[in-house]
Amino acid sequence: MPTYALPTAAGVDWTLDHPPGCEAPHPRQLLRISLNLKYLIDKVVPILYEEQAIMCDHSRILNSRVIALAREACGGSKGNQQSLRKYQSALIFCLLKVCAWYWDLAAAELHNAEIYNLRASAAQQLCKLIIEQEEQRDAQFLFIQMLCRRYVINENDEDSVAQNALELAMDMHCTTVIGSSGYQRCLKWLWRGWIVQHRQDSKAYVLCDVIPSARFSSHFHPDRLKTPMYQNWLQIWFSLIFVILYTAVVNGKDSTAVDGIEFSEGLFYFFTIGSTLDELNKIYHVGRSYIGFWNAFNDTMYFTILTSMVLRIVSVSPIKTTMPAEYWDKISYRVLSCAAPLVWARLLLYLESSRFVGALLVVLKHMMQESIVFFFLLFLLIIGFLQGFIGLDSSDGNREITWPIVSNLMLTVLGSGDFKMFKDFAPPYAGILYYVYCFIVSVILLNILIALYSTAYEKVIDNALDEYMALMAQKTLRYIRAPDEDVYVPPLNLIELMLMPFMLMLPQKTAKALTHLVMTVAYFPMLVFIAVKEVREAKRVAYNRMRKLEDDANETDTAWDLTDGYVDDADGWIPHSGNSGIAATQVKNKRSLNLQREAETADPDFRVKASWFKSVKRAVQPVDQGFDSGIGWEFYDVYREITEKADNSDKKIEELTKMVQELTMAVKEMSPSNPKSKT
Known part of the structure; x- marks a missing residue:
């Protein structure tokens, strides 16, 4: 059975039996850190600046000194690295909380909304800069402690629900933070199952220690099914089966008689019930944060199918109703x-990892959200005019055409309204009222809807990359926010439900062995595929660690780095040697370097002189200096001119000093009191 552990460091072994790292700060301490960070941002952004001056990567406002002050705001002993890391691990979480506070202030104080929104953007940009800085220092500390570990903050004398920075940024839709390289790399490690949740501490995450193992048995284990990528593959496969079963059921009826429930129909209902229970389980564990547009889409589909299933069961059951069984059977199929x-549209939800499909889904989501304004106005308009027409219809004491009026008003929205029915109805009032209604719906409301759709499309397309990354963050976290010790992908979760009574009666060790056996049998083909795939990847990870690189290095062979890439097909599909891929990669790199060296030295006049590289460095704008000193782009020319003048002045002073010293020495030598001068 695989174990999960962090690498041993500083004599500490972080295994499953021990919390990963130091204890999390107290909720009250997190509140103080957040207050310190808010005070810092209030002082750094006292007035309205241009947003680009804050959001650029080398901002003169959010410079290196401000980042250092943000780290110092967390407290801790400067001479104790463990103390510093204990409190700085919550830095990203606290900055996101400060961003949420600014958004609340912007909503409550509209007269200062712009400055509060700018400070919220500054908090997000600080998160991004710190994440990218920490990624270069210690990527694993960033992933495990700063982004994945769940923290609790005390607000208004109440402790919040435990949440990590990944979830908080996704819930707040902070695309600036989500789009940072460290955040995306952490998501990639979670997506691949390189980072897993701690078994004993639900607030903590650890690195999976089987990743570099080349043993087949280490990867052939049901625990690897907790990986979001594998769960997604299984759900795509089950979704295709679900569509095939649906097609067979809905198009398989060929008689008016009530037939019994066949195997394919029962299997279809089995899939539906399993998916519905899984959805309810995730809503229960995650809460309101899990509910979104596409969840409502899924739930609508499940409700429709379950309604049909209930009607179908009624039709084949011996229950006596006022209507015959044929009636319920017909309604069920309809x-x-x-x-x-x-x-069929549900398949898009599992194909959203493709960038094209993901961007399409984001556009559709925003368009549907913008439609709420249109439908709200349309609803009020229809109610108002409907009441007017009903009043005209009942003015003579009789209501005769109320329902035709309702139908006509709805068809007018779709462009199929009929003017004939108002020709002889309460003239001329009904005709005037209907013309006004058509004008408002056709000319005003529909154009408003088109404008809303256009705005939503432009908003998404202008920020398409960040929106796509936010979508993938939501997709990844959807699999791990409601963790399950034993992953049964719907509809196999019904097997877990049926086994639950037996599991409660058996000893814990026996129950675990039974679960392991059932999952191994149920997922055997998938587990074989996972093990073969991960063994191949493990040798690349071992190669990277041998070269002291990150685990996810050398995944692609780039043209500009002759030592990049990994020869992972040296063994064929099934690896047969522990180091054949490593040896093949070393041979490839050595050969590439030799060929490149021979080609460059063939002509002695080909190579560029070393002075060219120095000239390039001098020609580059001093971006880093502005980031360190806080000097903006508009002052760079003046800054460079002053610096050059100061350097020239220093050189002249040195030359004059040297000349004075030489003259002094010459005068001393020529002095009559000098014995050397007499000789």
């Missing part, structure tokens, strides 16, 4: 047919 668009 309701099920209405779910066809939802069933």
